[in-house]
Structures are given as C-alpha cells and as structure tokens.
Amino acid sequence: MRTRPVDQASATAAARRWDALPQHAKTDAQLIGRRSTGCEGTHGVFPACDFACKPCYHSKDANKVRIDGAHTLAQVEEQMGFLRQNWAPGAFAQLIGGEVSLLPATVHARALEIMHAHGRRPMSMTHGDFDEQYLREIALRRDGSRRFSSLSFAAHIDSTMFGRRGAQKPSTEAELDGHRAAFGEMFDRLRREHGVRSYLAHNMTVTPDNVDQIADVIRSNRRHGWRMFSFQPAAYVGSENRWREGFRTMTGDDVWTQIELGAGRPLPHTALLWGDSRCNRTTWGAFVGDRYVPVLEDDDPADLRTRDAYLHHLPGNYLAEHNPAIKLIRVARLLILRPHLVAIAAGWASRFTRRAGGFRALIRHGVNPVTFVMHSFMDAAVVAPAWALLQKGEIADDEQVRAAQERLQACTYSMAHPETGEVVPACVQHSVLDPAENLALTQLLPLPTRR
Numbered sequence: 001m002r003t004r005p006v007d008q009a010s011a012t013a014a015a016r017r018w019d020a021l022p023q024h025a026k027t028d029a030q031l032i033g034r035r036s037t038g039c040e041g042t043h044g045v046f047p048a049c050d051f052a053c054k055p056c057y058h059s060k061d062a063n064k065v066r067i068d069g070a071h072t073l074a075q076v077e078e079q080m081g082f083l084r085q086n087w088a089p090g091a092f093a094q095l096i097g098g099e100v101s102l103l104p105a106t107v108h109a110r111a112l113e114i115m116h117a118h119g120r121r122p123m124s125m126t127h128g129d130f131d132e133q134y135l136r137e138i139a140l141r142r143d144g145s146r147r148f149s150s151l152s153f154a155a156h157i158d159s160t161m162f163g164r165r166g167a168q169k170p171s172t173e174a175e176l177d178g179h180r181a182a183f184g185e186m187f188d189r190l191r192r193e194h195g196v197r198s199y200l201a202h203n204m205t206v207t208p209d210n211v212d213q214i215a216d217v218i219r220s221n222r223r224h225g226w227r228m229f230s231f232q233p234a235a236y237v238g239s240e241n242r243w244r245e246g247f248r249t250m251t252g253d254d255v256w257t258q259i260e261l262g263a264g265r266p267l268p269h270t271a272l273l274w275g276d277s278r279c280n281r282t283t284w285g286a287f288v289g290d291r292y293v294p295v296l297e298d299d300d301p302a303d304l305r306t307r308d309a310y311l312h313h314l315p316g317n318y319l320a321e322h323n324p325a326i327k328l329i330r331v332a333r334l335l336i337l338r339p340h341l342v343a344i345a346a347g348w349a350s351r352f353t354r355r356a357g358g359f360r361a362l363i364r365h366g367v368n369p370v371t372f373v374m375h376s377f378m379d380a381a382v383v384a385p386a387w388a389l390l391q392k393g394e395i396a397d398d399e400q401v402r403a404a405q406e407r408l409q410a411c412t413y414s415m416a417h418p419e420t421g422e423v424v425p426a427c428v429q430h431s432v433l434d435p436a437e438n439l440a441l442t443q444l445l446p447l448p449t450r451r
C-alpha cells in the first residue's frame, strides 16, 4: 500500500544495492543501499553541445551527432524503463548527454514526462543559456496550464565554459554572477506567475584557475534560489583536446576548504556518506540568515543516534514519493508504530533550532535549505583498466587501479545499457563507452550535409 512507511519495492532494491557494495563502503553513515539506490543519468540521447568547455567530459565525436527528438525519446524510454525494472521507483535521474536545451522544448518536456512515468525524479542538466520562452514552453501547455507542478534543473555555469551569450570567454567567476542570478529569476517568475515550483542546483567545474573563487561564488549567489552548490574537480576524462595541465595539482581537500569558506563554517561530511568518500562529499543543511546549519554534526553522538534511527526504520526511497500528503501519512504511520522516534525527532529539532540561533532566528530569517556537494570524477587512465579487470572478476595489483575499482563498485551515479543488461558508473560511460557509442551515433544520426 502506498502509505506504508516503507515502500517494499524501494526497500528491496536498496537491499540488493547494499549486498553489492564493497565492504569498505558498508558503514553506519552509508546512504546507498539503505536510503537510496543512487542517482542515474541518460547517455547517448542528445550528445551534442553548443559550448566549448575545458575540460569537457564528452567524447570528441559528440558534436558530430545530430539532435533528433525521436531518437532522444526512444532512448529515454528504453533506459528509464530498464532502470525501473532493475531498481526501484523514486531515484533521481539526470536528463543529460550534451546540452539539453538544444532539444525542442516539446521533446524536452516529453522526455521529462517519460522519466516521471518510469518513477524517476528527473533533473535537466544544462549550461543555462536559454531563453525564458523556452522554459515556459517546457513548463506549460499551449493553453497556459501547468504541464509540471515542479521542475528540477542543474545549471553548469563557470569560467571553464566558452560560448555563453554575453560572456563568450569569461576569465573570472564573478563575471558570471549576473547570468547566475538571471537563471534563478526565470524560475522565480515561473513560480509567481504560474505556480510551477523548482529545484535548482548550481554546478561548477573546479580547476587550479578558479578554485580560489569558489567561496565568492557561494557568498554571492546563495540568496538566489539555488538549493544545491555542487563542485566537480576537473578530471582527465572525455575529449583529450579539451584537457589542460595541472588539474591534479589541486586536491579534494583544497576544494572542500574553499566550499567551507563560502559556507562560513566547517562542513561535516562524514555523518552521511553517498557511496565512496573519495567520489563524494555532501553536507545537507540550511542557511538561517547568514548562518549555515548542517542537518547533522558528525561529532555529536545524539545526531549520530538520530541518523541511525532514521536509516534503520526508513529504508528505501520513501521521500521520493511525489505526493506530499502521502509522504506525511507515511511519516505519521511510522511514528504511530514506533513512538520512541518522536522523542528522537524532537531532540534533533531542538538541537537544530539551538544551532540556528534559537526559535526567534528561525522565525525572523526562515530556513533556506542548501546542500553542498563535491563530486570527484576519476581520470580515464585509471578507470579503463579498473573496469576491464572488474568485468573479468579480477582485483588489480596496482594500488591506484584497485582504488578505482573500489570506487566503481560503490558508484552513486549510473547509466543504463538495456542492450547489454548492464548499469554502469558514469566514469565508465565517459572514460570507456562514450567514444564508440558516439562514433556509432555519427552514422545513425549524421549532421545534415551543407550544400
């Protein structure tokens, strides 16, 4: 029944995912296999992009593939249907490939509908350089009625990208703040005028050139409606023509320190783990005025007990239920069944309120939820041998390749291959599979020849 606290399909899929995790990832903090099966993304559905980023994770043939709505929709249907069969409903899935706004708006909207129909929670991954009219054609039907009650977009906006209208070759992140604000304002107007809500994530590729600008990006933009700030340290993957020297002179700690400066405090990231900590660091929390308050402090035993109770009693993707009323009923039923959780929840709420500066601060400033993420892709040079050996069931002797294998086994971001029956990590997709896949697509969907 839909109002049961634990959705059985989600819990079963999560348990399968847990069984497949490598031992080092099975910690009390792990979310994969308990609260989620992980995130998903499409591939090969619209490989082309009209920007030139350095780096770019897509293979060099991607821009030789024609955008073709019928192909996009057929592939989205197959890939999402496969994920629905193999993993439970409720997973977050990115509509990603090349640049999503090159799709006609009606095709973009239809792709999102297909993803919803397969129980996915779609997020469109874009460079953000599209007109407001395009957004409205996705969100609204011809008669002006809402096609979606809410939309989710991840906008990749940073100074490694070339081709943005009004900022063709930015040399600093600050030059892009106006574009970041304008992007958020489009969605704000959509909500005010048509009641379509949004979840906006800000993505930034980090290189040694812009790492020290992270803190200012957060400070300048955190009031503009972004619910997530996600940072990807640059990796040597995708088109070699777009690589630059020095990506590996910067460590994950260097990047995270800058994120903490932007947040205005240290960010606890070990209380909850999303896969392997070498791939992902995440802090969930909220700004209350200028103060960032994490959901969990990783050095507070009471917070860790709260986490343990939450993960133990709510396996599966229950929060991914669309209907807020059903979500509430699920939680209410759980609390009736396990009344001791009420005291645990009340204790957590009281600690959160105290850390936020008290009840008055909550009333005065409100709660502005913001998640900080660092997702560190791996270099193709280690992913290729790691994956080849994993497919043979072998563990690498080389320390770096073995580390890559451990990370691939705990991967949180996967792509479906119905034709082979596989679900592969995005690192494998971009490092190993994209070149041949895109080459084949250049034959299937050649660009129109010029007369």
Ligand code: SF4
Residues within 6 Å of the ligand: 275, 279, 280, 375, 376, 377, 378, 407, 408, 410, 411, 412, 413, 425, 426, 427, 428
């Ligand atoms: S895509 Fe790569 S970096 Fe990301 S979680 Fe998977 S293995 Fe780790």
